[in-house]
Amino acid sequence: MKLFDVYPLNDIIVDKAEGSYVWDDKGQKYLDLYGGHAVISIGHTHPHYVKRLEDQLHKVGFYSNSIKIPLQVQLAEKLGKVSGREDYNLFLCNSGAEANENALKLASFYNNRKKIVAFKKAFHGRTSLAVAVTDNPNIVAPVNQTDNVVFLPFNDEAALQEYFDTHGNEVSSVIIEGIQGVGGINMASDSFLKLIRTLCDKHDAVFIADSVQCGYGRTGKFYSHDFAGVDADIYTMAKGMGNGFPVAGVSIAPKLKAKHFMLGTTFGGNHLACAAALAVLEIIEQDKLMDNAATVGEYLITELKKLPNIIEVRGRGLMIGIVLPEELKEVKKNLLFKHKIFTGEAKPNVIRLLPALNITKVEADIVLEALSVELKA
Secondary structure: OOOOOOOOOOOOOOOEEEEEEEHHHHOOOOOOOHHHHOOOOOEOOOOOHHHHHHHHHOOOOOOOOOOOOOHHHHHHHHHHHHHOOOOOOEEOOOHHHHHHHHHHHHHHHHHHHOOEEOOOOOOOOOOHHHOOOOHHHHOOHHHHHHOEEEEEEEOOOHHHHHHHHHHHHHHHEEEEEEEEEOOOOOOOOOOHHHHHHHHHHHOOOOEEEEOOEEEOOOOOOOOOOHHHHHOEEEEOOHHHHHOOOOOEEEOOOOOOOOOOOOOOOOOOOOOHHHHHHEEEEHHHHOOOOHHHHHHHHHHHHHHHHHOOOOOOOEEEEOEEEEEHHHHHHOHHHHHHHHEEEEEEEEEEEEEOOOOOOOOOOHHHHHHHHHHHHHHHO
């Protein structure tokens, strides 16, 4: 049997990782500013994280949600405290797509409606309903297509207002990334998020804040939507939640009531997943990583804007997009193979920086120097 060939792969085998660095099987060291797609939030193989998982594995690795799992209660309490949503409720699952699936279902259960408002360049996952609200026809199979989803222009307040004026009482939910990741690091404006809150309140629709990539402290606040000063009804999260262990969550406002069997999962909230997620939150809190993300992120953005031949620098905290002209499309590749720096991208010409939240200014300077060389060349 061979692997199903759906990923274009770099010819690199990562053999070891620590902090913000990885080493290949030949011993070559790389600076990791990609974090496995915004997943590595507290650095690779953090000692506290490793010990948390190892200790738990010696006790019990898994049992189903048919029993009480005190670690789930501890995680909910810690997440409520760190996120500032102590009155919300937590449903645990395995991935960002699954979190969004459950969020959209919860909204429909709540108001018994079907229509979903999503936005151009959105990415919410690859499973059935999550991909239906993702603006990429190339990954939407015919079976996923539905008339229940409308895509509106991102940050277009007039278009959103007009849609609600004519269809507001049909809308089940509005789902939006606080900062679009795959779409190219596009930031939702504060006024746009406030309008979503106002319109959802007026029409009893559910505001879903997709925080899978832009949440978990990456922007300097726990959810990037927090900068707008409004509360969503549901927050979805994954990526940095487990620092590489598959775990995701749905944070649910008190007005959405639970009922037995309305949601379910086999692996979600298992003992190891909770141990990983608790370790991440403990490190974020103890090491003040949201403050670090804000400080180092501001430094990076400020210095990037001084470099030549960059069209635009977008983002907030440690979720940064560098928009390059077409003739510099090889810069990402050069960063990896010439300078040994992993970065992400958004097609066709945006370099994405998604490092661990404990990255230092020294490490930030390494990529700034490498970019300076490439952009001047």
